[in-house]
Amino acid sequence: MTMEIDDSNVPIDVRTGQITVGNLPTGSTETAVPITVAESAEPGTYRLPIEYEYQFTRLVDYDPYGTDYGDFTRERTGSITVEVTEDARFEVVDTNTTAQIGDQSDVSMTLRNVGSEPARDASVAAESRSGALTFESGGTSSTAFVGDWEPGETRTINYTVSLADDAARRGYTLDLAVNYDDTNGINTSAPPMTAGVTTLAEQSFAFEDVSSSLRVGEDGEIEGTVRNTGPQTADSVIVQYADDSSAVIPVEESVAVGSLGPGEAASFSLPIEVSSESEAGAKSIGFAVSYRNQNGDRRAYDKLDVTADVAPERDQFDVSLDNATIESGGSRTLSVAVTNNLDETASDVEARLFADDPLDTGTTDTGYVQSIEPGETVTVTFELTASASATPEKTYPISFDFRYDDADGNSQISNTVRVPVDVVEAEEGGLPIPLILGAILGLVVIAAVVRYRRQ
Incomplete structure (x- = not known):
């Protein structure tokens, strides 16, 4: 049939x-x-x-x-x-339902009462068909109260949804159900409706042209460019140090680079200190980018690592002597050439000389220089004495260290620098000291005898 x-x-x-x-x-x-x-x-x-x-x-x-x-x-x-029949009926007339993977997003749906009767104490329940799309409560459903809803009126319902970090980039479906009391006070459910949710890729960032000037025992910098590789504008972008290494210490934890639209980039520089206990070589250092999303909420992207080369430790200052000899039993003024090996100006530099027996520093064991530019060499003078017990043709060490202020105004103490000094024979010339003393004593005795006879 x-x-x-x-x-x-x-x-x-x-x-x-x-x-x-x-x-x-x-x-x-x-x-x-x-x-x-x-x-x-x-x-x-x-x-x-x-x-x-x-x-x-x-x-x-x-x-x-x-x-x-x-x-x-x-x-x-x-x-x-x-x-x-005379009842309330509903349909979806507009949607704004775009959500970003790995973030919270506000979505909205506009519904109209296309029936002939009002709906009293109406509420709209939305339910996700996927566990990857959840609501602000963390569950897959959420209900919004609307209230009385007259025929022909529209209501816009807002929900906050989250898409998991590993959510597939595809469309997602929300089932919508309107529950209400009819004019007789009977609770009624309208026929179900659906709304689609479109997705945006996860907000992401990338580092480009990264370079470093790190060295064991010194402050350096990691410089580069951060680019917004995500689909949305990121406001108040901050590049952050995000590593837990005890050998690499940030002088500053973060640096702000402003807002970045999709595809835009900005340069950054972050000062980093490398501990003197660290080893030279390539190191992987974790970084993150903090930003504000379209809703003004602070978010972080932490999938960034930087490979930085750390140079071996070096002396902050080089020291050389114009004449590295001293006579046994003698003393002399040392002219010391001091070179700044740092990549920054050293200010308020106080140099100090140290010596062990049979050498001694004498009264002038410190020298002061107002500032030394990177690579600049200055001359500082010191007094050095060798006792008579110093063995000629033998080499003895003396050492120097330097207290100075770095470019940030922080007081620093350098590594100790050791320099060899050769002891040489005293130069011959003039009467021996014992003979001179004997002659003086003889003259005193003669003078005393002459005086006695005159009396």
Whole structure:
């Protein structure tokens, strides 16, 4: 059996053409027919004409050679009645439902009451079909209260959703259900609706053209360019040190670079100190980028590592002597050439000389220089004495250290620098000291005798 429903003269759309019922046994059966009621339809009853066609067997002839069936086709007309009731009905008329992977996003849906009756104490429940898309509570559903909802009125419902870091970049579906009390106070659920959520890629950043000037025991810098490789503008971008190494210490934890639109880049420089206990070589240092998203919320992207070369430790100052010898039992003024090996100016430099027996520093064991530029050499003078017990042709060490202020005004103490000094024989010339002392003593005795005789 087949049938066709004529909907040409009613505000009802039958969403199928010819309907196939199949074999119809004695009695009755039900067949579902999908329809859509126009928004302009007035409440009431509507008659829809039906034409149906069926086949039946009217005659069966049995003979020795078999059975013959006499089948006939018949067409009939009838009608069905559809009642359009007075109630609230809803449809989605607008959406703003874009969410970013790895972040929270605000989405909104605008619904209209297209029915003929108001909805009292209405609420709209949204439910995600995927565990990757959750609401502010952390669950996959959320309900917003709307209140009274008159026919023809629209309501915009806002939700905060989160897409997991590992969420696939695709569309996601939200099921929407409106629950309300009708005019008789009976709680009612409207037919369900759906809304789609589109996705944006995760907000990301990349470092480019990274260089470093790190050295064991010194302050240096890591410089480079940070680029916004994500789909959204990032405001108040901050490049942050994010490593837990005890050997690499940030002089400053972060540096701000401003706002970056998609594809935009900015340079950064972060001062870093390398501990004197650290080893030279390439080091992987963790960094992060902190930023504010479209809602003004602070977010962080921490998938950034920098490989920085750390140079071996060096003396902050080089020291050389114009004459590295001293006579046994003698003293002299040392002219010391001091060179600044640092990459910054050393200010308020106080140099100090240290010596061990049989050498001694004398009264002038310190020298002062107001400042020494990188690579600059200055001369500082000191007094050095060698006792008579100093063995000629033997080498003894003296050492220097330097207290200075770095470019940031912080007081620093340098490594100790050792320099060899050769002891040489005292130069011959003049009368020996014992002979001179004996002569003086003899003169004193003679003078005393002469004076005695005169008396």
